[in-house]
Structure formats: C-alpha cells, structure tokens
Amino acid sequence: MKDERYYQRLYKKAKGIIGDKTPLKKDCGRICSNACCKGDENTGMLLFPHEKTSLDVKESGNVRLAVCDGRCERSDRPLSCMIFPFFPYLTEKGRIKVIPDIRGYEVCPLVRQCNAVKLDRAFLRRVKEVGRLLSEDEQCRAFLYETSREIDSFLNILG
Ligand code: SF4
Ligand code: SF4
Numbered sequence: 001m002k003d004e005r006y007y008q009r010l011y012k013k014a015k016g017i018i019g020d021k022t023p024l025k026k027d028c029g030r031i032c033s034n035a036c037c038k039g040d041e042n043t044g045m046l047l048f049p050h051e052k053t054s055l056d057v058k059e060s061g062n063v064r065l066a067v068c069d070g071r072c073e074r075s076d077r078p079l080s081c082m083i084f085p086f087f088p089y090l091t092e093k094g095r096i097k098v099i100p101d102i103r104g105y106e107v108c109p110l111v112r113q114c115n116a117v118k119l120d121r122a123f124l125r126r127v128k129e130v131g132r133l134l135s136e137d138e139q140c141r142a143f144l145y146e147t148s149r150e151i152d153s154f155l156n157i158l159g
Contacts, residue, residue, distance in 0.1 A: 002137070007050035010137060011079055014130045018082045021123040023110055035107050036084055039068040045080040046147070049139040053078055079130075085111045086124065088131020089151060090144040096131035098124045102154045 022028060029037070044058055044065025054076055055066040066078045085104040089097045100114040110117060134140035 002139075004050060004052075007137075008052060010134070010140070011048065011051050014079055014133055015082060017126050017129050017133065018079075018123075019126070021120060021126050023086065023119055023123055024117065025120050028110060032109050034070075035109075036081075036104065037068070037070050039070045043067070045078045045084075048079055048134070049143050051079060083127050083130065084108070086127050087147065087151065088127055088134070088144060090131070090135060090141070090148045096128055096135060096144075098127045098131070099151070102151055102158065105154075105158075 044067040047053060047057065047064040047066055051064075053066045055068050055072060055078070058065045058067050066080075072081075085101050085108040086098050087101040089099045091097060100111045102111065104111045110119070131144065135144055
C-alpha cells in the first residue's frame with residue numbers, strides 16, 4: 001500500500017531530476033516578465049496526485065490547484081511549475097513524449113513559438129525522465145493519461 005510518504009519521496013525525486021534546468025539556457029522570464037507567475041485567486045497550477053504544497057489549494061472534484069500570488073519559495077514550487085510550459089504527454093499507446101502544453105498558449109511565448117526558439121534539450125530530456133518515473137505509479141499514470149487527453153481536446157479545438 002502506497003502512503004503519502006511514498007508520493008512525497010516520488011515528487012522529491014522528480015523535482016531532483018529537473019533540478020535547476022529550465023526550458024531555455026537563459027531565464028525565459030525575461031522575455032515575458034514572468035507571465036506564468038502572475039498568480040491570482042482565479043488561476044492555479046495543477047497538483048499531481050497526493051502532491052503537497054505550502055501554497056493555498058483550490059479543489060474541484062479530483063482537480064487540485066495550487067494558488068499563488070505570484071511569489072513562492074522557488075525550491076518548494078509545484079512540479080507543474082518546474083516543467084511548465086511542457087508536459088510529459090502519455091500517448092494512447094503508452095509512450096511518454098514531451099510536448100509544449102497547449103493549455104499555456106495564451107500565457108507563454110515559448111508555447112506559441114516553440115519551433116522558433118532554442119530550447120534546452122537537457123531540460124526536455126529531464127521532463128521525459130520525470131514522465132517515465134511517474135508513469136510507473138498507477139495513480140500518476142492515470143493522471144498523465146487524463147491530462148494528456150485534456151491536452152488532446154485543446155489541440156482538437158485549435159485544429
Ligand atoms: S510564461 Fe513561458 S516564457 Fe514566460 S516565464 Fe513562464 S515559462 Fe518562461
Ligand atoms: S507557485 Fe511560484 S513558480 Fe508557480 S506560478 Fe506561482 S510564483 Fe510561479
């Protein structure tokens with residue numbers, strides 16, 4: 001039986017894999033004035049199953065969002081913040097692919113211009129590694145699967 005400690009260890013490991021890597025080799029916040037960190041009570045970052053945070057949490061059904069006011073302890077930020085704006089997308093066939101998270105299209109210039117900017121490949125590899133790690137756990141795999149299907153539905157809307 002997996003308990004809370006199992007998940008906290010899992011996320012510690014996942015965050016350790018990302019480490020200090022970010023989507024670009026330079027600070028991408030300088031090109032958009034940290035657009036993804038302009039938090040308010042109407043937005044939030046999706047928490048993974050059983051992921052703990054010191055931020056306020058807004059719950060709706062199975063969805064838990066960490067709500068910030070645009071400030072946080074960097075070392076304690078949710079995993080979603082560390083991998084944004086990419087996602088370890090789980091294909092219908094069960095493969096992990098790292099893709100720009102289309103849900104961040106409005107907010108993030110890297111999503112809008114992902115083919116035009118030089119992304120840090122080490123970061124992308126690490127997001128994939130995190131995806132593979134999390135997919136070994138049943139609940140996290142289900143979360144990756146459901147979130148990937150949600151991303152599919154956004155992609156379908158955009159055509
Ligand atoms: S919105 Fe995108 S480009 Fe801007 S800081 Fe966030 S991840 Fe970087
Ligand atoms: S928790 Fe931190 S990193 Fe995440 S959106 Fe808020 S300020 Fe940005």
